[in-house]
Amino acid sequence: MKVFDELESAVRSYSRNWPTVFEKSKGYKLWDEDGNEYIDFFSGAGALNYGHNHDKMQEKIIDYIQQNGITHSLDMGTTARKTFLQRFHDVILKPRNLDYKVMFPGPTGTNAVESALKIARKVTGRETVISFTNAFHGMTIGSLSVTGNAFKRHGAGIPLHHSVSMPFDGYMEGHDSISYLEMFLEDKGSGVALPAAIILETVQGEGGVNTASFEWLKKVEEICRRWGILLIVDDVQAGCGRTGTFFSFEPAGLQPDVVCLSKSIGGIGLPMALTLIKPEYDQWGPGEHNGTFRGNNLAFVAATEALSFWKDDSFSISVREKGEKVRATLEVLVEKYPELQGEARGRGLMQGIACGPEGLASQICRDAFESGLIIETSGPEDEVVKLLPPLTIDEEGLTLGLNILEKSIQHVLHH
Structure with a gap:
């Protein structure tokens, strides 16, 4: 780790949590330079839903490069872009109306x-724009303005304006956060102006795996419709199948006005993002929002292949079944180890255990790493052990990872 310590900025974080040099990866496994094997319950913070170096995506990218396919294109038309757009429409959007x-x-x-x-x-x-407590939407200034984490907000170095934070579902125990939100909008003396949008995650990843009920989500959507407010769903981490359906909002029956996708939309971990906009709101002037790398054709190639997982319901069903196994295991662990003061949270393969004692979740994750499991914390106090295994993980890999997690809990609690 000497090279990183001496030459790289202090801003690095994951290399501190997992102090080794990784060399290879395949499926749900990673190997470091010393040949140590690790099970990956991190999945690139949700960017590797289909695992590492998926065979078919790898083949498609290699073939595309060898055929001298366009790599960089801004927003020019390319074959890779055209193919992805058509496949995304046919496989994802159209079947979901x-x-x-x-x-x-x-x-x-x-x-x-x-x-x-x-x-x-x-x-x-x-x-x-109204956002919610413990929200995380990104590290640029606009995204930070609708992010709840004080440490990350402080990093902006300037005041963050034009946003109001409201309580997320379950934030105020015994209180109805929907009534609270409605009161602020209806009361002309509340000091809260009618917003342009409400932005939310259906499952807050970095904020602590806080999961909104479908009923709560529908009520937020109803408020948006009543007041002419745009509903933005940030599905960057919870989307692309992570919660068991391609979009995390599907089971709630939402029809967001705008949807944000990134991370696993690129299939194999290559940078890619989409903003989905209802046609009546697609009022951009040409180039009004642009970027040099908005034409990542290698990502389009991998992303097109990744959509093959969604041709029917079988993959979605398998993710939900694995999610049920994870939930059952976490609930057993919470009951079996009361010292955790634990709470099982999440949906699909985006789950975690919130731990009561300060620093306990971080200790468990450190111990798990030493035992061959890559797993991270989340939440404002790093109080949640957060599980994001690849959606493609098999029964054996899932069981191995969960067993390491339990052994780490035992080791930390009893030593």
Whole structure:
């Protein structure tokens, strides 16, 4: 690790949590330079839903490069772009009766969020955006303004304006956060202006795997419809199948006005992002939001192949079944080890255990790494052990990883 310590910025984080040099990866496994094997319950923070170096995606990319396919194209028309757009429409949007224009805003999740905030303000002529407690939407200034984490907000170095934070579902125990939100909108003395948009994650990843009920989500959507507010769903981490359906909002029956996708939309971990916009709100002038790398054709090639997982319901069903196994295991662990003061959270293969004692989740994750499991914390105090295994993981890999997790819990609690 000497090279990283001496030459790389202090801003690095994951290399501190997992102090080794990784060399190879395949499926749900990683290997370091010393040949140590690790099970991956991190999946590139959700960017590797289909695992590492998926065979067919790898083959398609290699073939595309060898055929001298276009690599960089901004937003020029290319064969790779055309093929992806058509496949995304046919496999994802049309079967779900979703009508969106597809925008390539630049290849990161935060860029998708920035473009969503901009179009909402442009369409409505209003400035304020309502977000929620413990939200995480990205690290650029607009995205930080709708992010809840104090440490990350402070990193902006300037005041973050034109946003209001409201309590997420379950944030105020014993209180109805929907009534609270409605009161602020209805009361002319509340100081909260009618917003351009409400932005939310159906499952808050970085914020602690906080899961909104479908009923709560529907009520937020109803508020948006009643007041002419655009509903933005940030599905950067919870989307692309992570919760068991391609879009995390599908089971709630939502029809968001704008949807932000990134991370696993690129299939194999290459940078890519989409902003999906209802046609009536697609009011951009040409080039009004742009970026040099909004034409990542290698990502389009991998992404097109990744959509093969969604041709029918079988993959979605398998993710939900694995999710049920994870939930059952986490609930057993919470009951079996009361010292955790634990709470099982999440949906699909985006789950975690919130731990009561300070620093306990971080200790468990450190111990798990030493035992061959890559797993991270989330939440404002790093209090949640967060599981994001690849959606393609098999029964054996899932069981091995969960067994290591239990052994790490035992080791930390009893030593």
